[in-house]
Amino acid sequence: MNLKASNISFSYTKKRQILNDVSLSLNSNEIIGLMGDSGSGKSTLCKILSGHISHYSGEVTLDGNKIQDKGFYPVQLIYQHPEKTMNPKWKMEKVLNESWNPPQDLKKSFGLKDSWLTRWPSELSGGELQRFSILRALNPNTKFIIADEISTMLDAVTQVQIWEALINHCKANNIGILAVSHDEELLNVLCDDILKFDEINNL
Amino acid sequence: MAKLLEVNNLSISFTQYVQGLNRHDLKVISDLTIDVAESEIVAILGSSGSGKSLLAHSILGILPYNSHVEGEIKYRGNVLNQELKEKLRGNEICLIPQSVNFLDPLMKVSEQAIGECKDEKEHAEKKIKQREIFAKYGLDESVDDLYPFELSGGMARKVLLSTALIEDPNLLIADEPTPGLDKKSVDETIEDIKNLKENGKGVLLITHEIDVALKTADRIAIFYSGYVIEINTVENFKNADNVLHPYTKALINSLPKNGFKLTEGVQPLDVVDGCPYYENCPIRLDKCENNKPKLVDHNGVMIRCFNFEEASDES
Numbered sequence: 001m002n003l004k005a006s007n008i009s010f011s012y013t014k015k016r017q018i019l020n021d022v023s024l025s026l027n028s029n030e031i032i033g034l035m036g037d038s039g040s041g042k043s044t045l046c047k048i049l050s051g052h053i054s055h056y057s058g059e060v061t062l063d064g065n066k067i068q069d070k071g072f073y074p075v076q077l078i079y080q081h082p083e084k085t086m087n088p089k090w091k092m093e094k095v096l097n098e099s100w101n102p103p104q105d106l107k108k109s110f111g112l113k114d115s116w117l118t119r120w121p122s123e124l125s126g127g128e129l130q131r132f133s134i135l136r137a138l139n140p141n142t143k144f145i146i147a148d149e150i151s152t153m154l155d156a157v158t159q160v161q162i163w164e165a166l167i168n169h170c171k172a173n174n175i176g177i178l179a180v181s182h183d184e185e186l187l188n189v190l191c192d193d194i195l196k197f198d199e200i201n202n203l
Numbered sequence: 204m205a206k207l208l209e210v211n212n213l214s215i216s217f218t219q220y221v222q223g224l225n226r227h228d229l230k231v232i233s234d235l236t237i238d239v240a241e242s243e244i245v246a247i248l249g250s251s252g253s254g255k256s257l258l259a260h261s262i263l264g265i266l267p268y269n270s271h272v273e274g275e276i277k278y279r280g281n282v283l284n285q286e287l288k289e290k291l292r293g294n295e296i297c298l299i300p301q302s303v304n305f306l307d308p309l310m311k312v313s314e315q316a317i318g319e320c321k322d323e324k325e326h327a328e329k330k331i332k333q334r335e336i337f338a339k340y341g342l343d344e345s346v347d348d349l350y351p352f353e354l355s356g357g358m359a360r361k362v363l364l365s366t367a368l369i370e371d372p373n374l375l376i377a378d379e380p381t382p383g384l385d386k387k388s389v390d391e392t393i394e395d396i397k398n399l400k401e402n403g404k405g406v407l408l409i410t411h412e413i414d415v416a417l418k419t420a421d422r423i424a425i426f427y428s429g430y431v432i433e434i435n436t437v438e439n440f441k442n443a444d445n446v447l448h449p450y451t452k453a454l455i456n457s458l459p460k461n462g463f464k465l466t467e468g469v470q471p472l473d474v475v476d477g478c479p480y481y482e483n484c485p486i487r488l489d490k491c492e493n494n495k496p497k498l499v500d501h502n503g504v505m506i507r508c509f510n511f512e513e514a515s516d517e518s
Contacts, residue, residue, distance in 0.1 A: 012353075015345070016345075036385070037357070037385040037387070037388075038355055038356065038357020038358060038360070038361075038383060038384055038385045038388065039354070039355040039357055039358045040355075043355065043356070080356065080383065111467070111468075111469055113469070113472075115472070116472075124472075125250070125470075127250060127469070128469070149356075149383060152382045152383055153382055153411070154250070154411065155248075155249065155250035155411040155454065156411075156413060156454050156455075156457040156458050157250065157450075157453055157454055157457045157466050158250060158469075159457065160457045160463055160464065160465050160466070161465060161466075161467070164465050182383070182384065182385050182386060182389075183459070184386070185458075185459040185460050186459045188459065189459040189463045
């Protein structure tokens, strides 16, 4: 499959244009890195790709077709701060199962322990929560993953564990990944190709 | 060099209610000992959720009401009690908080960086300094009048940095100052932290980014599951063979530039009787399961592991 963004332009206020005529294309067997300065609009682009922002100009297509708003969105965004994406009054089991019920071996490959499922989000660390937030995004209907700085807040050991599990799953299920990060060394290890954000954003 | 900050055998626990009125103490930091001298940068490196931020909060006295602190914190030889903490914080001891949620959502960011002022004159002086620092971090004048929700993650982080640097503190506690920043701003931050050191100030840098710690610190303490497991000099951290604890080795080998090597295992969530790393340790001994090793001196390196405790006993 191919995820394509064509000529995306966007601004939050009239004063400041964030994205101008941005185009990119991603295939499902690829891992593409995206690097750029903070505040340059990377996360805004991620939100547009994954359908969280709708009032932009330009087009996001999946295999040439406009993505349907109804039902499960095939492009899933994973955020930097998992604690901000979970209902604090839901236990982890409910948080995870809101999306789907992953098989036991997949839970195991993400190092998810059964004892975590009965806890509240505030009782787990960022690394533990991020495992949930990734697993939750890997619903069988997911075709593309947009990973917006998903390992920035994690220690190096956890970073390897999480990327290893995510990439293994995506390669096996033909899911494409857009990896956004500031860490060039990390992207060099992970990605097939790296895009520089200021080169694709025509401001 | 005079000791600026000394933390001796600090333990922090929280009282939580579980199921109705049953109370339960949750220990988050155990037996932590560390010191920072003038002109020294000490980094505390540990995984997320290991309790690093709480150390910073206990030094400033901003822990929540249900916390219980044991042990001793000294600043320039004087025991830091709540009264002294309140007097010193914001002037002599400054904090760069970890979360961008620490910003006031209803206040323009430039005013937050300037902080409280006695009169118009002080405000004007600080305003100039604030502009200088903002400009250095690439925040132009249009940013001054924005509210926190209008900033990106990296920009908010830069505002947090400015709030602390504007006061020119003697002791800076930097709690994760760099994640989410682009490379240029990270370098700028590292430069600022080093400058403080050049001027005789002390810095306690709390981070999970090894690179930042390597570039700035004199000594690095490794934090795991609430325990300091190793304190070593920055030179030894450049090679996994020169550090002692198996977790420290795993940490260095897992860096992208050192091979991105996978190490299985997560920190224990519940209190364990033995060594906190027992479950994942490749060199564990039988006694590690039920006995806790102490932090001991092994040829100048502080290490919490029975393998080295024995070695130094024999020698």
